[in-house]
Amino acid sequence: MKLLAFNALSTDAPGLKVIELANDADPQQLDLSGVDRIDLNFPKFTDGRAFSQAFLLRRRLGFKGEIRATGDVLVDQLAQMQRSGFDVAVLRADQSMEIAQRVLAAYPGHSVGKYQGDAVDIAPHFITAV
Numbered sequence: 001m002k003l004l005a006f007n008a009l010s011t012d013a014p015g016l017k018v019i020e021l022a023n024d025a026d027p028q029q030l031d032l033s034g035v036d037r038i039d040l041n042f043p044k045f046t047d048g049r050a051f052s053q054a055f056l057l058r059r060r061l062g063f064k065g066e067i068r069a070t071g072d073v074l075v076d077q078l079a080q081m082q083r084s085g086f087d088v089a090v091l092r093a094d095q096s097m098e099i100a101q102r103v104l105a106a107y108p109g110h111s112v113g114k115y116q117g118d119a120v121d122i123a124p125h126f127i128t129a130v
Contacts (some may be wrong), residue, residue: 001081013036021040038066038068040069067087075091
């Protein structure tokens with residue numbers, strides 16, 4: 001997962017089709033043709049609807065572009081964001097990039113050798129084919 005500092009956030013994406021999706025919007029209503037990136041907003045860290053949106057986009061709708069977490073993004077949420085299908089997280093201004101990198105490094109088991117599938121890797125390690 002790529003991490004961005006809040007001050008490095010740029011809404012400019014020349015040549016890319018970007019959708020900023022409100023956290024109460026239904027991703028299933030989107031026309032995803034030609035979309036390169038979808039920004040999902042966490043208005044408060046206690047509001048997890050963007051996790052469900054990311055999961056729907058990856059697993060049910062097969063979206064292959066970038067899914068970016070914006071808003072009230074804390075380092076505590078990063079491992080779950082990665083498992084839900086996010087590619088990029090824009091950290092809240094008071095969050096430390098160094099701590100965020102350590103948090104992600106502390107959970108390498110989410111990507112290989114896990115007992116439970118997720119939005120990115122559907123099959124658990126003991127299943128050879130899906």
